[in-house]
Each structure stands twice: as C-alpha cells, then as structure tokens.
Amino acid sequence: MPGFRDIVGHGQIIEHFQNAIKMDKISHAYILAGEKGSGKRTIATAFAQTLQCEQGQTDACGICHACKQAESRNHPDIIYVTHEKPNSIGVEEIREQLVGDVLIKPYSSKYKVYIVNDADKMTVQAQNALLKTIEEPPSYAVILLLAGNVSSMLPTILSRCVTLSMKPVPDEEVKKYLMEHVQVPDYQADVCVAFAQGNIGKAVQLASSDSFNEIRAAALHLLKNVRKMDMSDIMSHMKGISEFKLEVQDFLDFLAVWYRDVLYFKATKDIDGLIFKDQAQSISDQANISSYEGIEEILKALQKAKTRLNANVNFELVIGLLFLLIKEN
Missing domain, CATH: 1.20.272.10 (Zinc Finger, Delta Prime; domain 3)
Known part of the structure; x- marks a missing residue:
C-alpha cells in the first residue's frame, strides 16, 4: 500500500489531505471523484493509513504496527464497504457495514475510516440511509466515498461532503512510471500513455x-x-x-x-x-x-x-x- 510520497500525480488532493491532518481540520465525509483507474482508491487508502499511523505525521511511516495492519487490510478501524451486486450497493449493505457499525467507537485509534468504492452505485434508499450519518457523524468517523459518476448521487449527499476531483496525471509522469516500474519498451509506453489520457491505472493495465x-x-x-x-x-x-x-x-x-x-x-x-x-x-x-x-x-x-x-x-x-x-x- 503506497503512502502519499509514492503516489504519482494528484499533488493538489494530497496537499489538501496533508493540510487537513496538519491543522486538525479533517472533514467527516469526502467524495473522491474520477473515472476507474484514476487513483481514487490509492489516495483513499494512503489517507486512511496516514490517519491511523502511530507517528501522527502527514504521511504514513509504513513501519509501525498500525501501518502494517493497514497494508495487509487488517486494521480494525479501516473498513472497506463491499457489495455483492456488481452495479448496485443496497440499503442493507450500507446499514450493516457503515450506519450500524459507525456507532461502535474505534478499537485502537483516534479515527474510524470507511472507504466506499463505487459509491455512485448506491441505490437512492442506500444514500438516504447514509445521509443521517453524514449529517450527524460521530467525531471519530471519516467516510470516503469513491465515485466515478457523481451526478448519480443525491444533492443532499453532495452538499454535505468535501468533493475532490481527480485530475489527469501529466503524460511525461505516466511514461516515466511505466518505463521504471512496468519496464515496457518505449513504443509500447507511448501507446499506453496516449490510450490512458492521464489515467495511470489504465496505462498500467494495458502496459502489463x-x-x-x-x-x-x-x-x-x-x-x-x-x-x-x-x-x-x-x-x-x-x-x-x-x-x-x-x-x-x-x-x-x-x-x-x-x-x-x-x-x-x-x-x-x-x-x-x-x-x-x-x-x-x-x-x-x-x-x-x-x-x-x-x-x-x-x-x-x-x-x-x-x-x-x-x-x-x-x-x-x-x-x-x-x-x-x-x-x-
């Protein structure tokens, strides 16, 4: 699991999160908006790990017990909300994994972080169930909603979250990453970079x-x-x-x-x-x-x-x- 220092691009979003940590002004709910492969989950997990890190700095140390738990996805206070249907998150899934669970205080840390991938696939009923939690959250709750299409989310949800939109990663940074980490030939890297249009996840998928x-x-x-x-x-x-x-x-x-x-x-x-x-x-x-x-x-x-x-x-x-x-x- 990469820390903020290992993420390619997205400097503005990383700076926003690090400033929030430094000033102790962390919002209770964020929306990370961007297409598949744009890095939403990578940034969300880096933020969650940093919040749980025992060093209390603006980036996870990667070596403490909490960081090791986060990297193995075994940290009790980082909850990944899952769903069975590929194109829908139902009201019961939100109630069981988030709305009900958030009432339980953190086990070992200051924060309890929820990461909801495909949040734009929540049904209207699921979003309404989440709304009350977002309106009156416990002080320790941080909810990260990862969404490819924010227009499908209720205005009442959008108005109560800090929305951070993923921006394309510059082509030269994508190509450098492919050459160094995926080790593809130059001509293949060029095709992958053009194909990805600043989406490093898509570039890596094709290059790999x-x-x-x-x-x-x-x-x-x-x-x-x-x-x-x-x-x-x-x-x-x-x-x-x-x-x-x-x-x-x-x-x-x-x-x-x-x-x-x-x-x-x-x-x-x-x-x-x-x-x-x-x-x-x-x-x-x-x-x-x-x-x-x-x-x-x-x-x-x-x-x-x-x-x-x-x-x-x-x-x-x-x-x-x-x-x-x-x-x-």
Whole structure:
C-alpha cells in the first residue's frame, strides 16, 4: 500500500489531505471523484493509513504496527464497504457495514475510516440511509466515498461532503512510471500513455497486459477494414475483446488514439508526432479520405458510446450506432 510520497500525480488532493491532518481540520465525509483507474482508491487508502499511523505525521511511516495492519487490510478501524451486486450497493449493505457499525467507537485509534468504492452505485434508499450519518457523524468517523459518476448521487449527499476531483496525471509522469516500474519498451509506453489520457491505472493495465500486441493487432484490423466489414462481423469482433481481459470502453479508447493520430496527421503531415508511427501510411490514407469534421464526429461518437455503455445501454445498439457513424465518416 503506497503512502502519499509514492503516489504519482494528484499533488493538489494530497496537499489538501496533508493540510487537513496538519491543522486538525479533517472533514467527516469526502467524495473522491474520477473515472476507474484514476487513483481514487490509492489516495483513499494512503489517507486512511496516514490517519491511523502511530507517528501522527502527514504521511504514513509504513513501519509501525498500525501501518502494517493497514497494508495487509487488517486494521480494525479501516473498513472497506463491499457489495455483492456488481452495479448496485443496497440499503442493507450500507446499514450493516457503515450506519450500524459507525456507532461502535474505534478499537485502537483516534479515527474510524470507511472507504466506499463505487459509491455512485448506491441505490437512492442506500444514500438516504447514509445521509443521517453524514449529517450527524460521530467525531471519530471519516467516510470516503469513491465515485466515478457523481451526478448519480443525491444533492443532499453532495452538499454535505468535501468533493475532490481527480485530475489527469501529466503524460511525461505516466511514461516515466511505466518505463521504471512496468519496464515496457518505449513504443509500447507511448501507446499506453496516449490510450490512458492521464489515467495511470489504465496505462498500467494495458502496459502489463500479456495481450498488448494482440489488442493492438485486433484494433488495427478493425480500423483498416471497417469500411468493408458488415455489422455482424463488427459485432463479433467487438464481443471478442473480452478475451484480452480488456473492457469494451477501454478498447474504444484504444481506437480513439488512432483517430487522434489521423486528425493530427491531417493537420500537420508530421509523422514524428504520431503514436502509431509504424502505421504512417495507413494513417495518411485515412486522413486523405476523411474530413476534419468527420474525424471529430468519430471521436465524439467514441466518447458518447463509452458513456452509454457505462449507463448500461444495450451493447448491440450502442456499438451498432457507433460503427454506422464511423462507416459514414
């Protein structure tokens, strides 16, 4: 479990937490807002560990008994709220693991910290059950709500929490981390950085994948042949992405890297600035037959498809509409 010192990026959020600790002005409830892989859980666990550390400093020492417990996820006063259904946190889960439990004082420390991952998936009933605790919390309670989509949370919850939004990590920091810690070749790091758009978790996921070359080949095959493929072939291709243990939304980001290359080359004719440098001829061919407006429409459609898939809109409908637009443009 990394301490604040080991986290790449997110300096403003780390500084906020450290100042709160230094000034003894820790809020009873925080929302860490950001997409999957952006580092919400890493920062939340580092904050929780720091609060429990026996040294009482603005970063966890990593060597005391409390830190060792936190690192092994065995600290009795750091509670990870879990849920059985993948897309829903029910009222009973919140009542049993948080609302009821918070009435029990900390076992061994000053604070009792609750980390609720996927907090935006709480049902309305679950959020209402949590509301009273947030409105009248015990002095020792610190509740960390990790959310990918804060718009699905009740305004009454949002108004009573300190919301901290995850910002993209600069590309050069992501690439440095991949080169030093994942030890991937330079060309692969460039693709992963472009794919991740400042999300270091996504960059690491792709860079660490044993299927990186297969993912790349599958994406390039689709991009080069989409005009002559029928929709059944496209659907079959997209459904096969699960073999690479990559979510469809992430694969769409991979496609977006290609179209950003096409847009960049159309505007500059600069091969050196491309991510897919070895595909310069195909990118040039695509740029020649595409308009600026058409490429921008495709990039917007890729983002819209991701949003719809995250909202559980029918897969076939979303992908069908996306590729009809791609074929048109």
